[in-house]
Amino acid sequence: MAHGLEAMVIRHTHRVPRPRGSAGEGGIAARQFDTALMSVGFKLSAPLLGRLSALSGAAVLHTAGRTLRTVREMVGDHVRHNPYFIDFPANVPDTEEFWARCVAQALGDETARETVRSQPADGELNLLALPAYGRYQHTYEEMLAAHDELIASAGDRVTVLHLGRDLDDELTDLYLALAGSATPLGDEHLADLKALAGRCALGPQPAAIPVRENRAVVNAARLTAGADLLLDSVVDVLRLACAFTGGDGTLRVPTRFRSLPRPVRRALLAGLDAVVAANPAKLADVLAHREPFKRLGERLHPHEYPQWPHAADVFAVARGEKRARSFDSRVAELIEASDVPGAVRLLAFAPGKLLRSVDHLLRTAAGQEERDAVVDAAVRAAPEASGRVVLSLREHLHNRERAGGRPRVFVDRRGGGWVAPDLRPPVPADDLARLAAALDTEIARRLPAPGRLLLDPDVLDVALPLSGRAATAGLGVLPRGSVSAVDGARLRFFVYWKQAEEPTDYDLSALLLGADYTTDSWLSYTSLTAVGGRHSGDVTEAPDGASEFIELTLDRIPATFIVPQVNIYAGEGFEETEESFFGFMLRDGERKGRPFEPRTVRMRSELRGTGRVALPLVFWREDGGRWRAKWLHLYLRGISSGNRVEENRLSVSKVVRAVVERQYLTVGHLVGLMSDRAVSVELWDGAAVPDEPVTYIGLERPEGLHPHSRVLTLGNLRDLVPG
Known part of the structure; x- marks a missing residue:
């Protein structure tokens, strides 16, 4: 449990809770830990390295093992990424050549020969019937042996891990930040809030919990702990009942209420009664959720509690026995x-x-x-x-x-x-x-007076996170509508999935669009090579996990837009798999290395939407030739099976155009509004930071900031949204 809580702090804050252990000479172990971190694109800050160096070697190794496991998960390096073509991106065959090779191998296989011979007479060839198609023909270890080691580059991603406070203090701060968020949280962060609320329900609380879904999670923990509930509407009670019974406190998915203990029934009915007694007009809120309230009433037995007549009115409205105009x-x-x-x-x-x-x-x-x-x-x-x-x-x-x-x-x-x-x-x-x-x-x-304002220029085009659902959990993920620079010669996408129960086939594709959003070409399992691009090959099931890659040499791309997408061809949806995520890497020149190199990963995001076609982001080339990315985080409905880039290119094009041409409210807009009240405004150039306290806004926290500085990065950018 402690490791899970430490991992949560690291994921949200990029701080390692203050390591504990016996004093000693841990300098060598700490430097080895730092070297291991750099292989996956992370490093220790100077204060954290100093703290570890003052501990025993055993204590350092204890911290190192847990932290390395966490950061490898953050970047997607906790699984084995294996392309179908062992030499990818080298030696990728043309599509027709590859299919012919699979047919030839099948004809040489006695068990598959007759099946293959009978197919052309039917007018089509079933690729999935070919033994060599879609199934790994080499082991992960054989793939590693086929690739040279990646040589470190100054352009590799480096994410600094900072020294945090004691674990209890870090958890309390994270709880207060999540519970008091002025914007809704994504599902992953709601799950983290649930874990923290059970621990922090009786401790310090935020001054306000404005988001109803957050309040439901906190109230469920407070109900269990016997603390007072935070209720100001009848829907608050409904959300609480859903969250407490293990259902959906966001009310998106119907909850099957289970039998409730008498103390819980009394608490919920008392809460409903108090809300309606204070403002009878709030009975009208029942009308938007009549069916859930009816089902809840069947579990609460309000007729057994005549001392709370206003609570009974709630269920009378739900049943249509009492009128309440909304x-x-x-x-x-x-x-x-x-x-x-x-x-x-x-x-x-x-x-x-x-x-x-x-x-x-x-x-x-x-x-x-x-x-x-x-x-x-x-x-x-x-x-x-x-x-x-x-x-x-x-x-x-x-x-x-x-x-x-x-x-x-x-x-x-x-x-x-x-x-x-x-x-x-x-x-x-x-x-x-x-x-x-x-x-x-x-x-x-x-907006608060920022004092001395220090800005990372890269944060100015980040869209304000007005909802946590405008982005998914992961590393380097920006809210929908954000724009970021793409600095690198080669762009490589990756998708990983592991099926839970049934055979599942995800297809990574890239649609290339012209300046008018019409289709130029695409890369997919039906088009393994195109101008400036290579596909790693189709994998059609993932009992042990599977990966697909696409690499593009940007100066060879004739198109204006590159739209990576993940199509569900068959099997489980994004929310049904054991695990599924997307990301992209950037590399310079002709660097070697494995298909997946964690320190070149710029973004890794969970795939957790209800559609059958995922559109994480779009890349476009500006007039000067520079490439930029705009974040989409969208899921198209698609069809139940057989989704392909060729079939959805028109709908994808329309969505891409709508998002690219929409102007989102950015951090830069708020910075412009608060600048008049700032003592000074400076753009941080990556060099030394001021010795005095500042308000820093950027993608990552730089080293050396004054301890009394206010720091806003991707992990807490929602705090920039005023209440």
């Missing part, structure tokens, strides 16, 4: 009647809903006077709405100004993406500009 239905009725002033007056009681309705209200308004009333109401509501809602509206307005003819991209809570034409009538630019300026003023008011 706030949203009243607003919709006013808008349907074109009573925009009336809708605005009602929405003034719900600032967040008002801001979310601004575009609809402006389009529905009859004339400038009503539009002015909408804008004025939104300006008044902004200080009362959450920072995430204010920022989301600001991003929306920026794209609304430039909407003309551009497609709209929609993304659900599970990363499912689709595109639709923008059929909304325009809104006067002056109204948009006036509201945008007011929102910027409000955002700036909420």
